[in-house]
Amino acid sequence: xxDVEQSLFLSVREGDSSVINCxxxxxxxxxxxxxxxxxxxxxxxxxxxxxxxxxKQDQRLTVLLNKKDKHLSLRIADTQTGDSAIYFCxxxxxxxxxxxxxxxxxxxxxxx
Amino acid sequence: xxxxxxxxxHLVRRRGQEARLRCSPMxxxxxxxxxxxxxxxxxxxxxxxxxxxxxxESGMPKERFSAEFPKEGPSILRIQQVVRGDSAAYFCxxxxxxxxxxxxxxxxxxxVL
Numbered sequence: 001x002x003d004v005e006q007s008l009f010l011s012v013r014e015g016d017s018s019v020i021n022c023x024x025x026x027x028x029x030x031x032x033x034x035x036x037x038x039x040x041x042x043x044x045x046x047x048x049x050x051x052x053x054x055x056k057q058d059q060r061l062t063v064l065l066n067k068k069d070k071h072l073s074l075r076i077a078d079t080q081t082g083d084s085a086i087y088f089c090x091x092x093x094x095x096x097x098x099x100x101x102x103x104x105x106x107x108x109x110x111x112x
Numbered sequence: 113x114x115x116x117x118x119x120x121x122h123l124v125r126r127r128g129q130e131a132r133l134r135c136s137p138m139x140x141x142x143x144x145x146x147x148x149x150x151x152x153x154x155x156x157x158x159x160x161x162x163x164x165x166x167x168x169e170s171g172m173p174k175e176r177f178s179a180e181f182p183k184e185g186p187s188i189l190r191i192q193q194v195v196r197g198d199s200a201a202y203f204c205x206x207x208x209x210x211x212x213x214x215x216x217x218x219x220x221x222x223x224v225l
Binding site: 004030031033035041042043044045048088090092099100101102103104105 | 116147154156157170213216217218
């Protein structure tokens, strides 16, 4: 079955870059997503990448996809204290409709 | 365009009672998904619905749980005879037709005493 793995915790200083990593097992994944969850809140879609892409950049966010190794990463440049949250990687194996499979989330703590 | 709306945001029930969770998708979205997040876990898919149809319920527990998305009104996730293990955050997401991206609501946090 599908499985998505993430490291559980990352701590960085304000202004540094953060890199959150994710691995997945389903080779038929079509879309890969990054969601952000702040305490007590819902999930905010940050960005996504289609499986035929290697990289996607959106302002401070850079997503890298290594399809051969089934490895996805999210880089946040110039990390701010407001970036402190849980970041979920998710993959969608189907085309037509998507039932997302999520990792357990990486808690990012940004210290001043 | 208001986002996905869920209510109530918090729900407390005693064991054996019923819980009804509501989800109003974004305007123009006809696809609704329900996910459950247990403490310190990722979200787990439960059910995918379109208007008046259940498309995929492979993640739904076989008993006590049901979902509907009527022609008019919100989608409802219903949990009968709740048990403590049902305590979790339940998230609804919606997407427009022919689009993969899902947009999530704020969730309903269910606590079973």
